[in-house]
Amino acid sequence: MKPPAFDYIAATSVEDAVAALARSEGEGKLIAGGQSLMPMLNFRLAGPAVLIDVGRIAGLDGIEETDEGLTVGALARHAALETSPGVAKHLPVLAEAMRHVAHLAIRNRGTIGGSLSHADPAAELPLMAVLLDAVLHITGPEESREVPAEEFFIGALTTDLEDEEMVTAVTFPYLPAGCGWGFEEVSRRSGDFALAAAAATLSFEGSVISEARLAVTGVDDLPLRISEAEEGLMGGELTEEKISAAAESVQASVNPNSDAQASADYRRHLIGVLTARVLRAAAARATGGGL
Amino acid sequence: MSEAGAGNIDLTRPKIIGTSVKRVEDPRLLTGHGRFTDDVKLRGTLHVAFVRSDHAHARIDAIDTSAAAEMPGVVGVYSAAELDQMTSPVFATSKMKDYHATPVRALASGKARFAGEPVVAVVAESRYLAEDALALVDIDYAPLEALVDPELACDENAVKLYDDLPGNVLVSRSFGMGEAEAVLAAAPQTVSGRFRFHRKSPTALEPRAYLADYDQGSRALTLYASTQVPGIIRDCLVDVLDMPGSKLRVIAGDVGGGFGGKASLNPEEILVCALARHLGRPVKWTADRMEDLLSTSQSFDEIVDAELAVGEDGRFLALKADILGDVGAFSIYPWTAALEPMQVAGFLPGPYKIENFQANVRAVATNKAPMGPYRGVGRPISAFVLERLIDMAAKKIGMDPAEIRRRNFVREDEFPHKIGSGIVWDRSGFLDCLEQVIERADYDGLRRHRESARAEGRWFGIGLASYAELTGIGSRLSAAPGMPINTGTESATIQVDSSGAVTAHFGIASHGQGLETTLAQIVAEEMGVRLEDVEVVQGDTAAVAHSTGTYASRSAVIAGGAGTLTARTLRSKVIEAASHLLEADVKDIDFAESLISVRGTNKTMSLRELARAVYSQMGSLPAEVRAKVDLQASEFYDPHFGTTTCATHLAAVEVDPETYKVTIHTFVVSEDCGRVINPLIVDGQVHGGVAQGIGAALFEEVVYDETGQNISASLVDYVVPSAAEVPPMTVHHLDALAPSTLGGYRGMGEGGTIGAPAAIANALSDALGHLDVEISELPMTPERLFRVVEAAQAQKGE
Structure with missing residues (x-):
């Protein structure tokens, strides 16, 4: 279980990194925390000609409160999000989700940019990006662009990122004041990839739901927002009927895999259960609303 | 602590055996100074x-x-x-x-x-x-064609793994006692099932x-x-x-661990x-x-069709089982393909009196990694099958699971007792372990908790499992059926060198059990030296002329026995030399904590001084004495048959009725391993064994797809429980009924893995009792729970 031979470049800036990517003509791969890439190299599931180490680029690991939201640098670690006061204040659902990412040692190494770019279909961070309408900041050799999370994820381990591009940051818009949230995940063991996970946010005006967001992962090729379920939740109280309808809508929208850990049937069952639980939790946490 | 069986221990000397001394290997291992291959x-x-x-x-x-x-x-x-x-x-x-x-x-x-x-x-x-x-x-x-299904592999028309053999069945045996078939046919009540224990990997850290x-x-x-x-x-x-x-x-x-692998x-x-x-x-x-x-060799891959006959009073009347072991691609050396499935049969009657017993055993080769020993060998399956049948029988006749066990245990006045497979139990606390668990786990309190949980719609269950096993097996029995090598003896060589240092050579091979510590405890106490003065050499064929190693819960009993005998021989040599050097009668010599003294005087001598006198000072001893008191000794020990270790495990579990996630609420073990050498190490062994038993019950499975590809060959896919999945547990010891082994030790390295799967399976069945679900397959993953509950609910709905 040793990686094949590769060249190594330690990039000193984003420009440097994307230039090296461009020079590698599709044979290069960025490495930062290495928590997904190193196992793939050791299993020889990946064999890039050159590894471009972005881990030493200065100034890319910040968590900044901006007018648009919380902007997190690509090199920020999962553990930094988990413990950040800014995340706790503005995006508590994100802090909770981070606690489910693998184990502390991995959260101390794994980076935000790496997890988003890797796009594992059962990972928590892509789910959060989709739920929270995050915007990814992407830099290529010629230009920089911003892409909404829902457009960034295309399939399992597949994103909108071009070969010579790099994710430099992600901006999570703040949750509205009084917004309630829920996050639930079922995995075989603590720290394993989700068999199924769901997250929701609910805002209320009085007892009427004014905004609903619902996202799921582990049950399709990519994290999904379930807009049909969100629309069904709007404009009234959160009732058991609405919860059941949302769960059924989620179950109908997803296309889970069967593998040695769980069948598609069980994953579909689970996502219905978790949808109901996150909606109840979100309503309970919201101020001015709820069951 | 009882002194029965403790033999010739001098009660006036400070106790080292029975003390939780810190493991002598840990400073090396914990500071990264160990030397692995x-x-x-x-x-x-x-x-x-x-x-x-x-x-x-x-x-x-x-x-x-x-x-x-x-x-x-x-x-x-x-x-x-x-x-x-x-x-x-x-x-x-x-x-x-x-x-x-x-x-x-x-x-x-x-x-x-x-x-x-x-x-x-x-x-x-x-x-x-x-x-x-x-x-x-x-x-x-x-x-x-890949042979993956063991039942299909038995078919005489199946493709053969070995062209020169008549088929894929490598072992076929039937044995028993009494008239199981006839008694089952006429019995007032019977319970039966097809039990499936799926394949495991021992998964050592190293x-x-x-x-x-x-x-x-x-x-x-x-x-x-x-x-x-x-x-x-x-x-x-x-x-x-x-x-x-x-x-x-x-x-x-x-x-770094072996577990049989x-x-x-x-x-x-x-x-x-x-x-x-x-x-x-x-x-x-x-x-x-x-x-x-x-x-690496895998294990525990069996299908068992079993039936138990019970009287209306709860007495077990007959037990019959057909056992099919999927032994993989070859018959492993030296244990053979018979090891695992034959042990399932051999230990199936458990600690109970069952007069009529019949077992039919087959071991079949398939296109999988070979099956070999894994902590518990066969017995986790024996306990799973019988303990499940017992709970099914208790339910059928409306008796509490604890009570039905009480009525059937071999009692104190009934030892030695030969069970239907021919194994003989020596005196061991079968009933005592159950009663201790009932008391210490607050069984009645748990039952009240279960009732209130159920009233809230929660799925809470309690499971008991009792088992007995043979440990420290001597030369009269074979560790694997018909195996031609002797695994029943161990020798020790101890020497005091010219600096007075004590080195004890053993043939066993510690791989995490702390045997360097426990054997040093035995040598130190039996010889009369301080623990820190004993260096244990092990894991090296150059250390002794013959040994087999560490497996089958044998090392503390057999190497401990050899160490005891050798330390006693060497002690008498030291005392004899001292009597000449200190000019006193041997009866008046004290030798404790590495110090030799003459009772009632102020004459003392350290072991170092004695060694220098014996080895280096010419003329210090008469020639005929010098020839007798060479400061080394070798003895070997053979317990002939071995001794019985037993335990009762209690698990209480809660199943999430929506996600099917299982939480272990309580886990209590009461076990009889005879005289405890080091409580810290014994508890650690039980904790580790139970953790692996939890893995076997809920998590771990080697999965081969229909083409024979192992699709669980990573620790992402082969799901061993981590610290978060192993609950706090309490372990209680009984040592009132010491066995006849030298020192009164019983082997205890494997038991945790034997009792835990059965206890958890019984607890899960209890938790799902309202659905009439009987757990007959392990590991009971969330996926499988989902399936059995869906099936049961569909049936109830009809």
């Missing part, structure tokens, strides 16, 4: 990587290694064509009738019989280069690793091996390599030795995790 760095070492078969079953038509051999850094590329010239195959023979041995070879010869079997070995200057060259080896396979070093000058070979059985490996390699034992030494230094001869051990001798350079192979999960 992979830590051994020898100049010029070559590294091996294997091309492993990617077919479960295939004829090997041609192998082209030329491109790989030309790669820079590659020293040689070998297949069976070369290795079969350098080595002879090993057969695990047995005196058992209707048993077919199969060859164990360094590399697949003619056919590949499981996905992951080594076919070609690349030897290179580094492991990286060796792995790079693997892709250049070209093997022409003719795929054959994967297997071997380094062979051939010394051209002395023509001697040293194998550094991560093994539990250096003596078995040495004695076998002597034949395989045709070398005298004096030129072949096997050293198991620090070993390192208790057999492995093809890679043969290979590195043959190639080191062939190439004249050290040759190393360290398994990575994937190789370990693909190729």
